[in-house]
Amino acid sequence: MDHFLYRNGSLHAEDVPISDIAAAVGTPFYVYSTATLLRHFTLFDEALDGMDHMVCYAMKAASNQAILMTLAQAGAGMDVVSVGEYLRAKAAGVPGERIVFSGVGKTADEIRVALEGGIRQFNVESEPEMEVLNAVALSLGKIAPITIRINPDVDARTHAKIATGKSENKFGIPIARAREVYARAGAMPGLDVVGIDVHIGSQLTELEPFETAYRKVAELTEALRADGHHIRRLDLGGGLGIPYEQSNSAPPLPLDYGALIKRKVGHLGCEIEIEPGRLIAGNAGIMVSAVIYVKQGEGRDFLIIDGAMNDLIRPAMYDAHHDIVPVVEPRPGIERQPYDIVGPVCESGDTFARQRAMPPLTAGDLVAFRSAGAYGAVMSSEYNTRPLIPEVLVKGDQFAVIRPRPTFDEIIKRDTIPEWL
Numbered sequence: 468m469d470h471f472l473y474r475n476g477s478l479h480a481e482d483v484p485i486s487d488i489a490a491a492v493g494t495p496f497y498v499y500s501t502a503t504l505l506r507h508f509t510l511f512d513e514a515l516d517g518m519d520h521m522v523c524y525a526m527k528a529a530s531n532q533a534i535l536m537t538l539a540q541a542g543a544g545m546d547v548v549s550v551g552e553y554l555r556a557k558a559a560g561v562p563g564e565r566i567v568f569s570g571v572g573k574t575a576d577e578i579r580v581a582l583e584g585g586i587r588q589f590n591v592e593s594e595p596e597m598e599v600l601n602a603v604a605l606s607l608g609k610i611a612p613i614t615i616r617i618n619p620d621v622d623a624r625t626h627a628k629i630a631t632g633k634s635e636n637k638f639g640i641p642i643a644r645a646r647e648v649y650a651r652a653g654a655m656p657g658l659d660v661v662g663i664d665v666h667i668g669s670q671l672t673e674l675e676p677f678e679t680a681y682r683k684v685a686e687l688t689e690a691l692r693a694d695g696h697h698i699r700r701l702d703l704g705g706g707l708g709i710p711y712e713q714s715n716s717a718p719p720l721p722l723d724y725g726a727l728i729k730r731k732v733g734h735l736g737c738e739i740e741i742e743p744g745r746l747i748a749g750n751a752g753i754m755v756s757a758v759i760y761v762k763q764g765e766g767r768d769f770l771i772i773d774g775a776m777n778d779l780i781r782p783a784m785y786d787a788h789h790d791i792v793p794v795v796e797p798r799p800g801i802e803r804q805p806y807d808i809v810g811p812v813c814e815s816g817d818t819f820a821r822q823r824a825m826p827p828l829t830a831g832d833l834v835a836f837r838s839a840g841a842y843g844a845v846m847s848s849e850y851n852t853r854p855l856i857p858e859v860l861v862k863g864d865q866f867a868v869i870r871p872r873p874t875f876d877e878i879i880k881r882d883t884i885p886e887w888l
């Protein structure tokens with residue numbers, strides 16, 4: 468169920484006209500639908516029905532505290548990758564027992580904060596990290612619950628920049644060395660080895676790579692149990708993809724993914740964690756932008772909009788496709804024309820789409836980038852001294868700004884000038 472639909476000829480977020488939000492907050496902005504966030508969380512939660520499980524939302528996808536609170540109130544845990552995310556999740560009211568800590572470069576300071584504040588488990592990614600974690604835990608008189616992230620050497624068949632499960636990627640420990648590393652962990656008094664972690668990549672559009680990875684995890688669970696480890700929890704990561712192009716065939720559904728998990732690891736009797744990010748937030752958010760100019764180029768028309776690569780970097784970074792639709796519903800049968808849709812930033816890479824067929828648009832018209840809820844606002848920057856754009860949350864017929872646009876004064880005052888200058 469899409470919560471961004473045309474009604475009476477204009478695009479809505481749930482029951483709120485996008486043009487009302489634009490009038491209130493200015494453009495560009497991100498807007499999220501509470502109903503979509505909750506629906507996607509529930510799809511995963513129900514897909515694991517009958518198993519002891521926790522859906523730990525990968526908050527890197529969209530980390531506004533209002534989003535975290537919405538999901539946490541529905542029962543979500545959180546997957547964090549930095550102490551900043553940990554503190555943000557805590558600030559949104561998520562208890563430490565519902566937070567898992569992933570990431571290849573956790574520092575001793577980050578580990579200390581999480582151990583002191585409470586944590587469900589650390590997903591350890593290397594032997595040096597294991598040693599630091601053990602030392603910090605002992606210094607605090609605590610025992611740190613851990614899984615070890617294994618790298619199963621599986622091709623996730625996704626964009627190379629977001630594949631994480633091949634042996635050449637920096638993530639996890641090689642599965643071939645897992646028994647040896649678990650033996651070391653098991654002997655460390657500051658660690659409690661509770662399970663295994665795996666995450667092979669993002670925007671997976673087929674189940675087969677998950678199937679291979681989870682088969683390897685199941686085999687390893689049995690081997691480690693035979694070695695005497697009390698493996699009782701499996702963190703199976705995130706990564707299930709979303710349809711970015713409405714014209715394309717859709718990736719597998721959470722229900723199919725849940726059934727696969729049951730088939731592959733259900734017999735082991737472990738508690739299951741999953742860490743979906745994109746599928747929960749991606750299609751729960753859009754970015755809205757206004758046309759500044761329509762410019763005639765050599766053999767092409769440029770639609771110059773007020774959103775730019777600093778606001779939504781996915782097209783520049785991964786050549787990602789986002790559907791872009793006018794906020795005013797095009798008349799049926801209207802002739803479309805090709806535009807290069809670009810932002811105002813001083814780079815040719817600041818291009819959202821080339822020769823994209825759109826109904827004719829003019830200055831002031833609003834356009835919406837679909838599927839922009841995940842890895843959108845969180846990856847934005849102030850490049851070109853462009854303020855971070857506001858985030859808005861809709862629930863039914865209500866909307867609220869959940870991160871305001873900073874003023875230029877606020878941005879400029881952040882710099883400090885040395886007294887010797």
Ligand SMILES: Cc1ncc(COP(=O)(O)O)c(C=O)c1O
Binds near residue numbers: 546668669670
């Ligand atoms: C450890 C970990 N868990 C979960 C995720 C979430 O992935 P996705 O947003 O593709 O579901 C990521 C990002 O790929 C990750 O690195």
Ligand SMILES: N[C@@H](CCCC[NH3+])C(=O)O
Binds near residue numbers: 629670842
């Ligand atoms: N930033 C990436 C996803 C990275 C996933 C990281 N765990 C994207 O926009 O597709």
